[in-house]
Amino acid sequence: MGWTIMIHGGCGAMRPETVSAGQEEAARAGLEAALDAGTALLSRDGSALDAVEAAARVLEEDPAFNAGRGSVLAADGAVELDAAIMDGADRSAGAVAGLRTTRAPISAARAAMEHSPHVLLTYAEADRFARAQGLEQVANSWFVTPERKAQLDRIMAAGGKFDSAIKYGTIGAVAVDSGGHVAAATSTGGLTAKRWGRVGDSPLIGAGTYADDRSCAVSATGLGEAFIRAVAAHQLAMRMMLGGEELGEALDAVLADVGSLGGSGGLIAVAPGGEARWGFTTPGMYRGLACSSGERRVSIYGEADDR
Ligand code: ASP
Numbered sequence: 619m620g621w622t623i624m625i626h627g628g629c630g631a632m633r634p635e636t637v638s639a640g641q642e643e644a645a646r647a648g649l650e651a652a653l654d655a656g657t658a659l660l661s662r663d664g665s666a667l668d669a670v671e672a673a674a675r676v677l678e679e680d681p682a683f684n685a686g687r688g689s690v691l692a693a694d695g696a697v698e699l700d701a702a703i704m705d706g707a708d709r710s711a712g713a714v715a716g717l718r719t720t721r722a723p724i725s726a727a728r729a730a731m732e733h734s735p736h737v738l739l740t741y742a743e744a745d746r747f748a749r750a751q752g753l754e755q756v757a758n759s760w761f762v763t764p765e766r767k768a769q770l771d772r773i774m775a776a777g778g779k780f781d782s783a784i785k786y787g788t789i790g791a792v793a794v795d796s797g798g799h800v801a802a803a804t805s806t807g808g809l810t811a812k813r814w815g816r817v818g819d820s821p822l823i824g825a826g827t828y829a830d831d832r833s834c835a836v837s838a839t840g841l842g843e844a845f846i847r848a849v850a851a852h853q854l855a856m857r858m859m860l861g862g863e864e865l866g867e868a869l870d871a872v873l874a875d876v877g878s879l880g881g882s883g884g885l886i887a888v889a890p891g892g893e894a895r896w897g898f899t900t901p902g903m904y905r906g907l908a909c910s911s912g913e914r915r916v917s918i919y920g921e922a923d924d925r
Contacts, residue, residue: 620910621660623793624894625652625673627683627904628839629884630785632918637902641682642918648680649906649916656793657908666793666801666835667705667728674701674724674803677789681763683904684787686723688763689807691770692816693778697761697807699723700821702738703731706800706829706890713821716741719755720748724805727821729753737823741815761807773811786900788820790837790886792829796910798890800835802827802851809842818842824852831890833859839903840883844876854887866895873899 627649637645656673660666678686689697701723702713712731715738720726726748730739739747749755788806795801804820804827812818819826819842826842828851829835836851845851850872857868869885876883877899884898886905896905898920906916 619796619798620892621794621796622888622892622894622907622909623653623656623660623669623673623791624886624888624896625649625656625677625789625791625906626837626839626884626886626896627677627789628785628787629898629900629903631900632785632902634919637918644682645904645918646916648677648682649904652676652791653906653908653914653916656791660793660795661910663796666795666799667703669793669795670791670801670803671703671724671728673791674789674805675722678722678724678805683789684807685789685805686721687761688766689761690787690810691762691766693774693811693813695770696758699805700808700818701727701805702821702823702827703727703803704801704823704827704829704835706831706835709830711737711823713738713823714740714744714748715817715821716815717745717748718742718758719745721754721756724803726751726753738821769810778811786839786841786883788839790839792835792837792886792888794835794888794890794892799831800829800888800890802829802835802837804837819845819850822846824849826851828852828855830855830859834865834887834889836885836887838883838885840876840900841881844879844881845883847879848872848876850876850885854885858889865889865893869895869897873897
Protein backbone atom coordinates (compact mmCIF):
# COMPACT_ATOMS: atom_id res chain seq x y z
CA MET A 619 0.00 0.00 0.00
CA GLY A 620 1.08 3.58 -0.58
CA TRP A 621 1.71 6.29 2.01
CA THR A 622 0.78 9.97 2.28
CA ILE A 623 1.79 12.80 4.58
CA MET A 624 0.07 16.18 4.80
CA ILE A 625 1.28 19.07 6.96
CA HIS A 626 0.21 22.58 7.91
CA GLY A 627 2.04 25.55 9.39
CA GLY A 628 -1.04 27.52 10.35
CA CYS A 629 -3.59 29.61 8.51
CA GLY A 630 -4.51 33.27 8.47
CA ALA A 631 -4.70 36.51 6.57
CA MET A 632 -1.78 35.64 4.31
CA ARG A 633 -1.98 37.11 0.82
CA PRO A 634 0.81 37.49 -1.71
CA GLU A 635 0.86 41.24 -1.03
CA THR A 636 1.12 40.86 2.78
CA VAL A 637 3.83 38.18 2.97
CA SER A 638 7.37 39.35 2.22
CA ALA A 639 9.56 37.37 -0.13
CA GLY A 640 11.78 36.47 2.82
CA GLN A 641 8.87 35.24 4.94
CA GLU A 642 7.51 33.20 2.06
CA GLU A 643 10.88 31.64 1.33
CA ALA A 644 11.42 30.76 5.01
CA ALA A 645 7.96 29.21 5.32
CA ARG A 646 8.33 27.19 2.12
CA ALA A 647 11.75 25.92 3.18
CA GLY A 648 10.37 24.89 6.57
CA LEU A 649 7.46 23.02 5.01
CA GLU A 650 9.78 21.25 2.54
CA ALA A 651 12.08 20.21 5.39
CA ALA A 652 9.14 18.84 7.38
CA LEU A 653 7.91 16.88 4.35
CA ASP A 654 11.45 15.51 3.91
CA ALA A 655 11.53 14.32 7.53
CA GLY A 656 8.19 12.53 7.26
CA THR A 657 8.89 11.15 3.81
CA ALA A 658 12.26 9.70 4.88
CA LEU A 659 10.43 7.51 7.38
CA LEU A 660 7.31 6.62 5.40
CA SER A 661 9.27 5.64 2.29
CA ARG A 662 11.12 3.02 4.36
CA ASP A 663 7.90 1.55 5.73
CA GLY A 664 8.13 3.68 8.86
CA SER A 665 4.99 4.29 10.87
CA ALA A 666 2.60 7.19 10.42
CA LEU A 667 3.12 7.93 14.12
CA ASP A 668 6.90 8.35 13.73
CA ALA A 669 6.40 10.39 10.55
CA VAL A 670 4.02 12.94 12.08
CA GLU A 671 6.25 13.35 15.13
CA ALA A 672 9.33 13.86 12.91
CA ALA A 673 7.57 16.40 10.69
CA ALA A 674 6.21 18.27 13.71
CA ARG A 675 9.68 18.40 15.31
CA VAL A 676 11.09 20.13 12.22
CA LEU A 677 8.34 22.75 12.30
CA GLU A 678 8.67 23.24 16.08
CA GLU A 679 12.35 24.09 15.63
CA ASP A 680 11.60 26.55 12.83
CA PRO A 681 10.93 30.13 14.04
CA ALA A 682 8.78 30.78 10.97
CA PHE A 683 5.93 28.95 12.72
CA ASN A 684 3.99 29.35 15.97
CA ALA A 685 5.24 26.22 17.74
CA GLY A 686 8.38 25.61 19.76
CA ARG A 687 10.92 28.37 19.02
CA GLY A 688 9.16 31.38 17.49
CA SER A 689 5.90 30.72 19.32
CA VAL A 690 3.58 33.59 20.12
CA LEU A 691 3.77 35.09 23.60
CA ALA A 692 1.18 34.96 26.36
CA ALA A 693 0.11 38.26 27.98
CA ASP A 694 2.86 37.92 30.62
CA GLY A 695 5.53 37.65 27.90
CA ALA A 696 6.19 33.95 28.39
CA VAL A 697 5.85 31.17 25.84
CA GLU A 698 3.41 28.39 26.81
CA LEU A 699 3.33 25.39 24.51
CA ASP A 700 0.55 22.91 23.77
CA ALA A 701 0.83 19.70 21.70
CA ALA A 702 -0.93 16.41 21.03
CA ILE A 703 -0.27 13.21 19.12
CA MET A 704 -2.61 10.32 18.34
CA ASP A 705 -2.18 6.88 16.82
CA GLY A 706 -5.16 5.77 14.73
CA ALA A 707 -4.26 2.09 15.05
CA ASP A 708 -5.46 1.83 18.65
CA ARG A 709 -6.51 5.44 19.40
CA SER A 710 -3.72 5.82 21.93
CA ALA A 711 -3.06 9.51 22.53
CA GLY A 712 -0.83 11.86 24.48
CA ALA A 713 -0.96 15.60 25.02
CA VAL A 714 0.69 18.41 26.94
CA ALA A 715 -0.44 21.97 27.69
CA GLY A 716 1.29 24.99 29.13
CA LEU A 717 4.86 23.72 28.77
CA ARG A 718 7.45 26.45 29.42
CA THR A 719 10.81 24.67 29.24
CA THR A 720 10.50 21.53 27.11
CA ARG A 721 12.16 22.07 23.74
CA ALA A 722 10.15 19.39 21.91
CA PRO A 723 6.48 19.59 22.97
CA ILE A 724 5.37 16.97 20.43
CA SER A 725 7.86 14.48 21.85
CA ALA A 726 6.60 15.28 25.35
CA ALA A 727 3.09 14.46 24.11
CA ARG A 728 4.36 11.19 22.70
CA ALA A 729 6.12 10.39 25.98
CA ALA A 730 2.87 11.09 27.84
CA MET A 731 1.17 8.62 25.51
CA GLU A 732 3.79 5.90 25.81
CA HIS A 733 5.23 6.34 29.29
CA SER A 734 2.43 7.63 31.48
CA PRO A 735 -1.00 6.22 32.32
CA HIS A 736 -2.55 9.58 31.39
CA VAL A 737 -3.49 11.39 28.19
CA LEU A 738 -3.10 15.10 29.03
CA LEU A 739 -0.37 16.57 31.27
CA THR A 740 -0.21 20.28 32.07
CA TYR A 741 2.08 23.16 33.11
CA ALA A 742 5.15 22.80 35.37
CA GLU A 743 4.40 19.19 36.21
CA ALA A 744 4.27 18.35 32.52
CA ASP A 745 7.70 19.95 32.02
CA ARG A 746 8.91 17.95 35.00
CA PHE A 747 7.59 14.75 33.44
CA ALA A 748 9.31 15.58 30.14
CA ARG A 749 12.60 16.25 31.93
CA ALA A 750 12.33 12.89 33.71
CA GLN A 751 11.77 11.30 30.29
CA GLY A 752 15.12 12.69 29.17
CA LEU A 753 13.69 15.43 26.95
CA GLU A 754 15.84 18.55 26.62
CA GLN A 755 14.90 21.54 28.76
CA VAL A 756 15.67 25.14 27.79
CA ALA A 757 15.09 28.57 29.33
CA ASN A 758 11.71 30.03 28.33
CA SER A 759 13.59 32.91 26.67
CA TRP A 760 15.06 30.40 24.18
CA PHE A 761 11.62 30.19 22.52
CA VAL A 762 11.19 33.98 22.26
CA THR A 763 12.01 35.80 19.02
CA PRO A 764 12.13 39.62 18.60
CA GLU A 765 9.25 39.44 16.07
CA ARG A 766 6.96 37.75 18.60
CA LYS A 767 7.96 40.21 21.32
CA ALA A 768 7.07 43.12 19.00
CA GLN A 769 3.77 41.43 18.08
CA LEU A 770 2.82 41.10 21.76
CA ASP A 771 3.80 44.72 22.46
CA ARG A 772 1.55 45.85 19.58
CA ILE A 773 -1.40 43.83 20.81
CA MET A 774 -0.97 44.88 24.44
CA ALA A 775 -0.70 48.54 23.35
CA ALA A 776 -4.04 48.07 21.59
CA GLY A 777 -5.64 46.81 24.80
CA GLY A 778 -4.76 43.09 24.57
CA LYS A 779 -7.45 42.34 21.99
CA PHE A 780 -6.92 39.62 19.43
CA ASP A 781 -5.86 40.87 16.05
CA SER A 782 -8.34 40.16 13.23
CA ALA A 783 -5.44 40.02 10.75
CA ILE A 784 -3.90 37.31 12.88
CA LYS A 785 -1.94 34.45 11.43
CA TYR A 786 -2.65 31.22 13.27
CA GLY A 787 0.79 29.64 13.01
CA THR A 788 0.12 26.35 14.76
CA ILE A 789 1.75 23.40 13.04
CA GLY A 790 0.35 19.95 12.35
CA ALA A 791 0.91 16.73 10.45
CA VAL A 792 -1.29 13.80 9.46
CA ALA A 793 -0.13 10.66 7.70
CA VAL A 794 -1.14 7.23 6.51
CA ASP A 795 1.63 4.63 6.36
CA SER A 796 2.12 1.65 4.09
CA GLY A 797 0.32 -0.52 6.64
CA GLY A 798 -2.82 1.61 6.30
CA HIS A 799 -2.52 3.17 9.77
CA VAL A 800 -3.14 6.87 10.32
CA ALA A 801 -1.72 9.30 12.90
CA ALA A 802 -2.00 12.99 13.73
CA ALA A 803 0.19 15.53 15.53
CA THR A 804 -0.40 19.20 16.37
CA SER A 805 1.85 21.66 18.24
CA THR A 806 1.38 25.34 19.05
CA GLY A 807 2.20 28.35 21.15
CA GLY A 808 -1.54 29.12 21.12
CA LEU A 809 -2.83 32.68 20.71
CA THR A 810 -0.87 35.90 21.26
CA ALA A 811 -1.69 37.63 24.57
CA LYS A 812 -3.53 34.60 25.93
CA ARG A 813 -4.22 34.77 29.66
CA TRP A 814 -5.38 32.82 32.67
CA GLY A 815 -3.76 29.54 31.69
CA ARG A 816 -5.71 29.47 28.41
CA VAL A 817 -5.46 26.14 26.57
CA GLY A 818 -6.53 25.95 22.93
CA ASP A 819 -7.84 23.15 20.74
CA SER A 820 -4.48 21.75 19.65
CA PRO A 821 -3.77 19.54 22.70
CA LEU A 822 -7.42 18.54 23.19
CA ILE A 823 -8.03 15.13 21.66
CA GLY A 824 -11.06 15.44 19.38
CA ALA A 825 -10.88 19.23 19.07
CA GLY A 826 -7.62 20.08 17.26
CA THR A 827 -6.16 16.59 16.93
CA TYR A 828 -7.68 13.18 16.26
CA ALA A 829 -6.77 9.87 14.57
CA ASP A 830 -8.77 6.70 14.09
CA ASP A 831 -8.06 3.98 11.52
CA ARG A 832 -11.82 3.56 11.10
CA SER A 833 -12.14 7.05 9.61
CA CYS A 834 -9.20 9.47 9.32
CA ALA A 835 -6.46 11.51 11.02
CA VAL A 836 -7.03 15.25 11.50
CA SER A 837 -5.04 18.31 12.61
CA ALA A 838 -6.56 21.79 12.94
CA THR A 839 -5.43 25.40 13.01
CA GLY A 840 -7.46 28.52 13.68
CA LEU A 841 -9.42 30.10 16.49
CA GLY A 842 -9.12 27.32 19.06
CA GLU A 843 -12.19 28.28 21.07
CA ALA A 844 -14.47 27.61 18.08
CA PHE A 845 -12.71 24.32 17.23
CA ILE A 846 -13.16 23.17 20.84
CA ARG A 847 -16.87 23.99 20.83
CA ALA A 848 -17.33 22.21 17.48
CA VAL A 849 -15.21 19.24 18.66
CA ALA A 850 -13.90 19.73 15.16
CA ALA A 851 -11.43 16.90 14.56
CA HIS A 852 -13.67 14.26 16.10
CA GLN A 853 -16.70 15.67 14.33
CA LEU A 854 -14.90 15.21 11.01
CA ALA A 855 -14.04 11.59 11.82
CA MET A 856 -17.58 10.83 12.99
CA ARG A 857 -19.16 12.41 9.93
CA MET A 858 -17.23 9.81 7.95
CA MET A 859 -17.64 6.85 10.26
CA LEU A 860 -21.25 7.29 11.37
CA GLY A 861 -22.57 9.63 8.71
CA GLY A 862 -20.96 7.96 5.71
CA GLU A 863 -19.66 11.27 4.35
CA GLU A 864 -16.64 11.49 2.06
CA LEU A 865 -13.49 13.00 3.56
CA GLY A 866 -13.69 16.28 1.61
CA GLU A 867 -17.43 16.68 2.24
CA ALA A 868 -16.95 16.07 5.99
CA LEU A 869 -14.02 18.52 6.15
CA ASP A 870 -16.02 21.29 4.46
CA ALA A 871 -18.98 20.66 6.77
CA VAL A 872 -16.79 20.95 9.86
CA LEU A 873 -15.25 24.22 8.67
CA ALA A 874 -18.78 25.54 8.07
CA ASP A 875 -19.77 24.47 11.58
CA VAL A 876 -16.69 26.19 13.07
CA GLY A 877 -17.67 29.26 11.03
CA SER A 878 -21.18 29.19 12.46
CA LEU A 879 -19.55 29.55 15.89
CA GLY A 880 -17.63 32.61 14.75
CA GLY A 881 -14.33 30.86 14.09
CA SER A 882 -12.15 30.68 11.02
CA GLY A 883 -9.32 28.27 10.39
CA GLY A 884 -8.11 25.25 8.51
CA LEU A 885 -7.98 21.47 8.63
CA ILE A 886 -5.81 18.75 7.13
CA ALA A 887 -6.98 15.14 7.05
CA VAL A 888 -5.97 11.77 5.59
CA ALA A 889 -7.92 8.51 5.49
CA PRO A 890 -6.47 4.98 5.74
CA GLY A 891 -7.19 4.46 2.03
CA GLY A 892 -4.78 7.28 1.20
CA GLU A 893 -7.31 10.00 0.48
CA ALA A 894 -6.02 13.37 1.69
CA ARG A 895 -7.77 16.74 1.90
CA TRP A 896 -7.10 20.20 3.21
CA GLY A 897 -9.36 23.20 3.55
CA PHE A 898 -9.39 26.64 5.17
CA THR A 899 -11.70 29.59 5.61
CA THR A 900 -8.90 32.16 5.92
CA PRO A 901 -7.16 33.70 2.88
CA GLY A 902 -4.20 31.33 3.20
CA MET A 903 -2.78 28.31 4.99
CA TYR A 904 0.82 27.13 5.01
CA ARG A 905 0.54 23.54 3.85
CA GLY A 906 2.26 20.67 2.13
CA LEU A 907 1.66 17.16 0.86
CA ALA A 908 3.84 14.24 -0.21
CA CYS A 909 2.71 10.79 -1.40
CA SER A 910 4.33 7.53 -2.44
CA SER A 911 2.89 8.18 -5.93
CA GLY A 912 5.47 10.98 -6.27
CA GLU A 913 3.01 13.85 -5.86
CA ARG A 914 4.54 16.57 -3.73
CA ARG A 915 3.36 20.13 -3.12
CA VAL A 916 3.85 23.10 -0.83
CA SER A 917 1.33 25.97 -0.97
CA ILE A 918 0.46 29.10 1.00
CA TYR A 919 -2.40 30.97 -0.69
CA GLY A 920 -5.70 29.76 -2.10
CA GLU A 921 -4.99 28.00 -5.39
CA ALA A 922 -7.02 26.58 -8.24
CA ASP A 923 -5.52 23.12 -7.73
CA ASP A 924 -6.50 22.98 -4.08
CA ARG A 925 -7.53 19.60 -2.80
N1 ASP B 1 -5.58 26.68 17.16
C1 ASP B 1 -4.55 27.35 17.92
C2 ASP B 1 -5.08 27.74 19.27
O1 ASP B 1 -6.19 28.22 19.34
C3 ASP B 1 -4.01 28.57 17.26
C4 ASP B 1 -3.46 28.36 15.87
O2 ASP B 1 -4.00 27.58 15.07
O3 ASP B 1 -2.44 29.02 15.54
O4 ASP B 1 -4.36 27.58 20.24
